[in-house]
Amino acid sequence: MNKQVKIRTFSISDLAKEFDVTTRTIRFYEQQGLLNPARQGQTRIYSPKDRVRLMLTLRGKRLGFSLAESKELFDMYDSTTQGNEKQLLYMLDILSKKQADMRQQLSDIQRLQKELDIAESRCQDALVKVRQRDKKKASSPERKVG
Template sequence: MTSKAEVARTWTVGELADELGVTTRTLRFYEAEGLITPQRAGANRVYSQRDHARMRLILRGRRFGMTLGECREIVDMYDGAESSEQRQLQTLLGRLDEIAADLRARQADLRRTLVEVTDVAAQCRGRLTELAP
């Protein structure tokens, strides 16, 4: 799958931290918590594209207010999608549907919030035009 052109880019801690907008401490912490498992070159960590992708997933989860535990559950599932065991795929699928339902609920919640916020903003604009004719 990897053509000779794409040499499978890797990152050091500092590089990846910079690129993702986190600190190296965060990367090491996530590793200690088992969320990512970079390779090693001697003692130094070597992050692969897979690690990079997992990190982006994790950070997105965090933006949605998920705990690291929930984030781990999800990234692990993404990996498990290539599983060949029927039983495992079934439970995975069930969990994914739950998550999708949750996300849809959040969407609705967000929509309502956005409506409210823009309403309040509209009120503000109304009062402002009243005050300054």
């Protein structure tokens, strides 16, 4: 009994549109070993798994991961099932480093958010003042020579 689950597939431009990247980008990621779409003749057919990888790659980018780093994580994750002790220890090491990175970024972001808030209210204040000044000007305008 073969479970014949039909799996959705995506064209390259499907994914390009969904994630707002160019097809060039997607092909480049493949060239760098981040994606492995099937082929139908020449054209690439992307599975949900490919789609997830693309998603993760892009999120990684937003968090400052290089493509090489993302690839490394993917590869290691894939090999986790059959990994030997050394591999696993290495992976754990990487993971803890990444977690440290993320903690750092978290605190960076929180600080920056506060600062942006402060900058925003300061800016709002300045705006109000500018407008009050302009109002005054309007109610007592300069006399024109006439």
